[in-house]
Amino acid sequence: MFTIDDLGDRLGGYLPQEEIQQVKRAFYYAEQAHDGQRRRSGEPYVTHPLAVANILANMHMDHQSLMAAMLHDVIEDTGVSKEALAEQFGKPVAELVDGVSKLTQITFEDKAVAQAENFQKMVLAMSRDIRVIIVKLADRLHNMRTLGALRPDKKRRIARETLEIYARIAGRLGINTIRVELEDLSFQAIHPMRAERIKRAVSSARGNRRSAIREVQSTLQKSLDDEQLAGTVIGRQKHLLSIYKKMRDQRKPFAEIMDVFGFRIVTEDVASCYRILGIVHNRYKPVPGRFKDYIAIPKANGYQSLHTTLFGSRGMPIEVQIRTREMEAMANNGIAAHWLYKAGQTTHPIAEGSHARARAWVKGLLEMQRHAGDSLEFIEHVKNDLFPDDIYVFTPKGDIMELPQGATVIDFAYSVHTDIGNNCIACRIDRHLAPLSTRLESGQTLEIITAPGARPNLAWLNFVTTAKARSAIRHALKHQRQAEAGQLGRRLLNKALAEFDTSLEELSGGVMPRVLAELELPSEDALLESIGLGARVSNVVARRLLDMEQDTPSGHGTDMHEGMRPLVISGGEGMVINFARCCHPLPGDPVVGHLSVGKGIVVHRAECRNIVEHKNDPDKLFALEWSDEISEDFPVGLRIEIESRRGLVAELAGLVTDADANIERIGIEERDVRLSTVHLTLSVKGRVHLARIIKRIRNMSNVEKITRVAN
Structure with a gap:
């Protein structure tokens, strides 16, 4: 013991x-x-x-x-x-x-x-x-x-948590010895029979290949000795989980995975690493595209090594890692090597660099924690962030930035700084303009173009991959939504108060605090946000404010909508005024608004049948009016019945483009041998613009019928 x-x-x-x-x-x-x-x-x-x-x-x-x-x-x-x-x-x-x-x-x-x-x-x-x-x-x-004493279900739960969080953190901090053992122990707890079978197969395979391994090892060692280079050749073993993952993900049989010989060469200094690389490439032919230089560009956890794959004498692949003794210590102990060198009262740049990177990573976690909506969202961000495969790109000044495989321009912008991500409007990759959704590749140089008033786009969440970008976008959108909801809430409340020739600014100072206390809200901003998001009705709040002002129950009647001036909308209000997809309202259409909880005001055409169900709730219905200044485009659906013929789609596209509109979606279904129905979704400026497009389509030959899709 x-x-x-x-x-x-x-x-x-x-x-x-x-x-x-x-x-x-x-x-x-x-x-x-x-x-x-x-x-x-x-x-x-x-x-x-x-x-x-x-x-x-x-x-x-x-x-x-x-x-x-x-x-x-x-x-x-x-x-x-x-x-x-x-x-x-x-x-x-x-x-x-x-x-x-x-x-x-x-x-x-x-x-x-x-x-x-x-x-x-x-x-x-x-x-x-x-x-x-x-x-x-x-x-x-x-x-x-020491999991053996626990129930099987508890073993599996602890093992999954270990695999998802602790093994990944060990990898992120470069502590490879702990990472490998945690992964293998977790694998054995989750899949005990599979682990046992792979363990027996590995033991058997190693016994059968012992002579071949010794032959390669002695050949590599002799090559170093002939060149008088100090270096030790060590056979490298695959661990159970990595074998299982390769069998599962690459759909390879066990024999094919074990056919790869793995060796590590540990030497004295960086110059010797590159000389040894030349020697092994001279001894065995290298496999094209399989060389990686992690010495010049270390991994995020401080790992440094040269990786190369060679064709062995029997045609079997040989994987070789070449590194210094300090790099070997870093590969095994990662950030813990920082204290190893400190204990000897010396400092080493590799260990110091790893410690700085670890602190930067933890700082990034804290930033994600502040932005995350709740603890589960935060832990999902962390899981996504914990050490995927990496690519390396450059800033215009030549600084190296490390990003996960599949990262986009937006991910890069947020990795530089949150404000740069939030204000990003365009990007140059190797001096050429590129879309913000472009997937990045190693070696590219990126320049981000920003604008002070720019904001993150909800669509970015569909393609970003890094946890930092995802949490920062959500955080910014949430604040943007709150600000817009507050502005809309103020407009709605002032509109309700205007019917009684008053406004928020004209109410006496003691009224608002009393109403907030009654509603159990912390601030006026919280009240306005709740009105803008549809959680409270502006008319009811206005009545309460007026009652407080006069200290008497309101005698203003029950229907404040009668004779009220319509709310003016332009389409550019942001996320708290939404346009119903059922009826696609356009500028020029008579419209009404429905206050929907969490969405703000949803705008419908006045004749839309979906608005009928809300007629019984007049407090949540608003008369709306289009602004004279509208610069947005609005979607609208058309159904066209037309005789089938070649070149029909091209002709329609040409007509729409000439009318200064865009086709969002097009679909064709055959009704019978002669007629087809074209379903067209367009982006237009308004009702007048749409009428002009419909007139052009009607002038096409063989158009039987054209209708605007109502619901």
Whole structure:
């Protein structure tokens, strides 16, 4: 059984004696605090914090992290307070323990919501000290190693959460040793039979290929020795989940995946990496398009290496990774290498760079957290963001920006700065104008064109891929919608008050606070937004304001719509005035508005049959009037019955274009041998513009009938 003395001996390799004593003191404190507590397996509870500290010792973490590992369950599971820990072990250790402690369980209807809330808290703790997440990962790793005592359904739930969140975070921070083990343990818990079969097949395949592996390994080693280059060739093993994913996603048989030989060459410096690359390419023919230089352009988690694939002597592919010893430490321990170098009182640019990137990532998480609508939306953003395949593009100044595969111009704009994304109107890719939805490729240079008054477009959500862009767009649209709802609410309320020759500005100062208190609303803006979004009726609010003003019940009658002046609309009001798709109202049509909760005012043609059902609710119906200044285009549907003939669509398109309109959609269905029905959706300026287009279509030969689609 592993003891605290065994851990002390291991720590002696890199920590001074006084720090080891502090770690031991934390263990004895935890042992006393957890006295009498046992794990489900029956072992004393203190074996868990000791095992977590041992995992961190393998990564050469600092003594404060090890102390936090010893104490990480003390606050939740015993009566010890954070203040008591700070007094005993110092504030930094107490803060770490507070961040790592299994988070206080809140009662939620949904376990997914509870996990999302807990993850949000963990992000806040990470932002204060990134070591929190490293200790948390070690805690999760030991829990995964000891899942055996749990029920199968609980095992699967914990394993899925580990795979979706913790393994991805370990990958994002470059801690590859923990990521691989978490993935394999999760795979074994979710699919125990599949994992066991793949494990047996791997063991058997390795035995059969041992001589071939030795042959390639000795050939590569001899090539380095002949050139007097210091380097060690190591056979690289695939882990279970990666084999399973390749079999499933690429639909490849097991034998084909295991036919690839993997080797890693570890050398002294960067110059030797490139020289070794030349040597292996000289020894074996490289596979075209399979070389990647992660030394010149590191991955987001700080990973650096040269990757190449070669044709082996027996025609089998050989995958080779070439890196320095420091890069090897970074590949295995990621951000934890920062403390490995700190413990030796030296700094290393790779470790420092990884730490800076991790802090930048956590900062980005905090920004997403502020913008997300709720905890579940936030955790979905994080899942999407956690380390997909990357592409590399350049700013006009030559700075490298890293984005996920499939990222668009909008994703790039938001990755530079949220304001640039919000105000983006156009883009140049390699000096040529390109659509904002363009999918980016590695090596492109991008220049974003912005305008001060520009706003995000709802359609952007259909093609953006990064979590930062998605959450920033939603946040901006929500605020834009609130602002527009507030403006519309003010217009509606003033319109209702105008019937009694008053306005919001003319009401006495004490009226609004009293009405807000009665309605339990925090501010006038909240009231106006609720009116604009249809949650409250402006007429009812106006009556209440007037009643408060006069301190007497209103005697203004029950129907405030009679004789009221219509509300003027132009079509450019934004998201709180919507045009009904059932009847496609156009400027010039008689129109009415229906106040719909969450949508604002929905504009219908006066004769639209869908408005009939709202006649019984006159408080939510508004007389509307078109503005004299309208610059928007409006959709309208036409149904044309015409004799079938060749070139019909081209002729229709030409007529519509000549009339300065656009075709949004066109469809043709055959009615009989002679006649066809054309369904046409156009964008037009108004009723007069539409009449001009209909006249042109009527002049076509063989048009039997043309009608505007009403409903």
